[in-house]
Amino acid sequence: MQRLLFWLKYTMKNSQSRLLVILTLVISILILSLGLASYVISKSILQKEVALPELTKLTIDRDLTDQFVKNIDMTAVQIILHSATLEFLQSNNDDYNKITNMTDFLNAASISHNIESIYIYDIEKERIAASNPVGYISNMNLLADREWLKDIPSITGMIVKERLNKNRNEMNISLFRPIILNAQKKGILIINIPIPKIFSNQIYIENDLGRSHFVFDAALAPILIKNATDLQETELGDVVKAVEATNHTSFYSNGNKYLLYMLKSDYTNWSFVSVLPEDTLFKGIYWLRNIVLLVSILFAILSVALILITNNKMLGPIRRMRKLLIPIEKTYNEPELLDLEKLTTKILNDHSFMFKQIKTSMPEIRKRFLEDACFEQADSVELYQKWKDHFAEWQQGPLYIAVVSIDHYREWSNRYTPEDSELMLYALGNITQECFNESCLSIMVQQGKEGFYLLLQPKDEDTKELQLIGDRVIAEAQKYLKMSVSIGLSEATRDVLHLSQSYRQSNAALSERLNRGYGQIHIALTQDESQMAEIDEAFIQAINQPLQTGNDSQVWVGVDCLFNAISDIAYSPATAIAALERLQISLEKTAEGFGRPIMAAMKPYFYPKINSMDIHDLRNYFNEIISQILSRFHEKQVSKTNMAIQGLIDYMQEHLSENIGVKDIADSSQISVYQANQLFKQETGQTVYDYLTKLRIEHSEMLLRDTDYKIFEIAEMVGYQNENSFIRVFRNMKNKTPGKYRDWLKEQSE
Numbered sequence: 001m002q003r004l005l006f007w008l009k010y011t012m013k014n015s016q017s018r019l020l021v022i023l024t025l026v027i028s029i030l031i032l033s034l035g036l037a038s039y040v041i042s043k044s045i046l047q048k049e050v051a052l053p054e055l056t057k058l059t060i061d062r063d064l065t066d067q068f069v070k071n072i073d074m075t076a077v078q079i080i081l082h083s084a085t086l087e088f089l090q091s092n093n094d095d096y097n098k099i100t101n102m103t104d105f106l107n108a109a110s111i112s113h114n115i116e117s118i119y120i121y122d123i124e125k126e127r128i129a130a131s132n133p134v135g136y137i138s139n140m141n142l143l144a145d146r147e148w149l150k151d152i153p154s155i156t157g158m159i160v161k162e163r164l165n166k167n168r169n170e171m172n173i174s175l176f177r178p179i180i181l182n183a184q185k186k187g188i189l190i191i192n193i194p195i196p197k198i199f200s201n202q203i204y205i206e207n208d209l210g211r212s213h214f215v216f217d218a219a220l221a222p223i224l225i226k227n228a229t230d231l232q233e234t235e236l237g238d239v240v241k242a243v244e245a246t247n248h249t250s251f252y253s254n255g256n257k258y259l260l261y262m263l264k265s266d267y268t269n270w271s272f273v274s275v276l277p278e279d280t281l282f283k284g285i286y287w288l289r290n291i292v293l294l295v296s297i298l299f300a301i302l303s304v305a306l307i308l309i310t311n312n313k314m315l316g317p318i319r320r321m322r323k324l325l326i327p328i329e330k331t332y333n334e335p336e337l338l339d340l341e342k343l344t345t346k347i348l349n350d351h352s353f354m355f356k357q358i359k360t361s362m363p364e365i366r367k368r369f370l371e372d373a374c375f376e377q378a379d380s381v382e383l384y385q386k387w388k389d390h391f392a393e394w395q396q397g398p399l400y401i402a403v404v405s406i407d408h409y410r411e412w413s414n415r416y417t418p419e420d421s422e423l424m425l426y427a428l429g430n431i432t433q434e435c436f437n438e439s440c441l442s443i444m445v446q447q448g449k450e451g452f453y454l455l456l457q458p459k460d461e462d463t464k465e466l467q468l469i470g471d472r473v474i475a476e477a478q479k480y481l482k483m484s485v486s487i488g489l490s491e492a493t494r495d496v497l498h499l500s501q502s503y504r505q506s507n508a509a510l511s512e513r514l515n516r517g518y519g520q521i522h523i524a525l526t527q528d529e530s531q532m533a534e535i536d537e538a539f540i541q542a543i544n545q546p547l548q549t550g551n552d553s554q555v556w557v558g559v560d561c562l563f564n565a566i567s568d569i570a571y572s573p574a575t576a577i578a579a580l581e582r583l584q585i586s587l588e589k590t591a592e593g594f595g596r597p598i599m600a601a602m603k604p605y606f607y608p609k610i611n612s613m614d615i616h617d618l619r620n621y622f623n624e625i626i627s628q629i630l631s632r633f634h635e636k637q638v639s640k641t642n643m644a645i646q647g648l649i650d651y652m653q654e655h656l657s658e659n660i661g662v663k664d665i666a667d668s669s670q671i672s673v674y675q676a677n678q679l680f681k682q683e684t685g686q687t688v689y690d691y692l693t694k695l696r697i698e699h700s701e702m703l704l705r706d707t708d709y710k711i712f713e714i715a716e717m718v719g720y721q722n723e724n725s726f727i728r729v730f731r732n733m734k735n736k737t738p739g740k741y742r743d744w745l746k747e748q749s750e
Helices: 002-013 015-081 083-090 096-112 147-154 233-242 283-325 338-360 362-374 380-390 409-413 418-437 463-481 496-510 537-549 552-567 573-593 596-605 615-637 640-654 662-668 673-684 688-706 711-717 723-734 738-749
Strands: 117-122 127-130 159-165 170-181 184-194 212-216 222-226 248-253 256-264 271-277 400-406 440-447 451-458 485-489 521-523
Touching: 015 083, 015 096, 015 170, 015 184, 015 212, 015 256, 015 271, 015 283, 083 096, 083 117, 083 170, 083 184, 096 117, 096 127, 147 159, 147 170, 212 233, 233 248, 233 256, 233 271, 362 380, 362 440, 362 451, 362 496, 380 496, 400 409, 400 418, 400 463, 400 496, 418 440, 418 451, 418 463, 451 463, 451 496, 463 485, 463 521, 485 496, 496 521, 496 573, 537 552, 537 573, 537 615, 552 573, 552 615, 573 615, 640 662, 640 673, 640 688, 662 673, 662 688, 673 688, 688 711, 688 723, 688 738, 711 723, 711 738, 723 738
Parallel strands: 485 521
Antiparallel strands: 117 127, 117 184, 159 170, 170 184, 212 222, 212 271, 248 256, 256 271, 400 451, 400 485, 440 451
């Protein structure tokens, strides 16, 4: 014993051996837990499987019995309503004809309905008329079967109960019904049926499981007993009473465990019970449980024995694994393995967590892949690996990119609140996916607020099928959402690296909406080189330059020239839209240059994207913008305040190289410094000093870009007497020193 204790103490001190002991215990417990869990689950499943046929059989038994009792009760009602019954209850003992009619009718009824016997008891005259062999008895003391007389006051409706028929010395099921005449209980009808006759039609499933069957009445007294075991009826009645709410339970009796299934009749209040011995039913499951326990114990014993034999050999690979996972110092000759266990557990937990995350976020991962592929945000190796990992069910067939866009988004969105717009866009996405998913694998990613783009792989490589689906999307969006949409569809590609090209093709195809109008699907086509050329910037300058001076006629001539060039289809739609976007930016800068009031008034015109409009709506859109800018410009020109401000600005520009201050500028217009700052702030949003600084820095930018003057020379040329002051102000505004800014300009030009 001392030697064993010494060995255990030495073993537990060694971290490697301690790890093996812990692993042995853990694995043994896991095997035991899995075995017991399998036992419990298998037992639960088998119990459910057994419950279905048992409850089905009990349902058949109950329904057949209820139907039999209902038929007997219907016979009882017919007897009560028969004229012979009324005549009998209203007759005297001397009315032999009425008594004879009564007994003959009861004999006929008992024979025709296969009934053992029928009694009609006259409460007032204390006599009875019955079917054979009882017949008519005027003195109840002569009737052997009369123990039911004591229950007459409690019989107010139909009652079905088991009782002993002393005339035949056998147990019967008797149905009692009161006979009411003139709102008074005048008699009692009793129909007696032998118990075997009631249960003669029940279906019992015979097998070798030792199944027992019972029927209990409302007082839980046994009516029918088919006992294949040594169960006591009284004990079973207590179990039935406790299980009324659940229909099934398990209980112990005489050291054995049983499964009980019960159904109760709402019509007779009888309980139909089936009992099965659990040991016989689950003997295979018990055998499995015992085998698992034995295997767990044997494994634990074997593992402990192997600790002595395979200690070093088993830990060799673990040590090598530790060296791979945890960098150790050369002096660390006996590495502890507990940290390896923690690290391995963490790696496994992280792997499990990542697997769950990937599984639940697969749709988002696929959308991210599509974004990376379309916008070239990942290299070819990464794209191929993601395609292999996340698109296993996709084939090597053709791939398409489709772009779905709401037509004239600005006009459409103005009809709804932002919340309603998002809801409508969500509905459009559902319609789109529902249509395409019928014959395609698809992934959809939202593109801004005006639509989606989709990766499609049709089951059939026919492009016409995709075009038909696109037409259906357009039609259903118009029908159900009152929304006009257009779709651009790329050419087929079989390489995920070309999805970015397909994305550009689909957007280029969608831009055909400019000339062809709304509510159509546009297929990507190869464009000639003349259409791919950009629109000359002179068209835009022909609008912007006269706009600076407020020359209305020249502005509209420039607008006509630009849109005539676009309408002549001399350029591709994508090129035309790009030129109009540059025009929009130019108009925004022009409005900003005219001052704060004009820019504030023009802001609503610059937020929408114009690529969702056709040529007609674009013409109206830019006409409205330009009209607003011209109107605001002319209003500003006639403003005295603006004239004063312009005078201040002119003075600053003329004396930009001089060391002037705010007082010098205010004196030039014969106003106070306070008034100058107030007017300037109101019109431009800046103080006089801030605006002067802005002009100086902008002029210095031009000198840095276009000349080779030294920094101190440029500082003097823009009104700074001190070079350090100029550098400090320039860096505050441009986040670069003048020297670094000049270097940056050179890099940009190269």
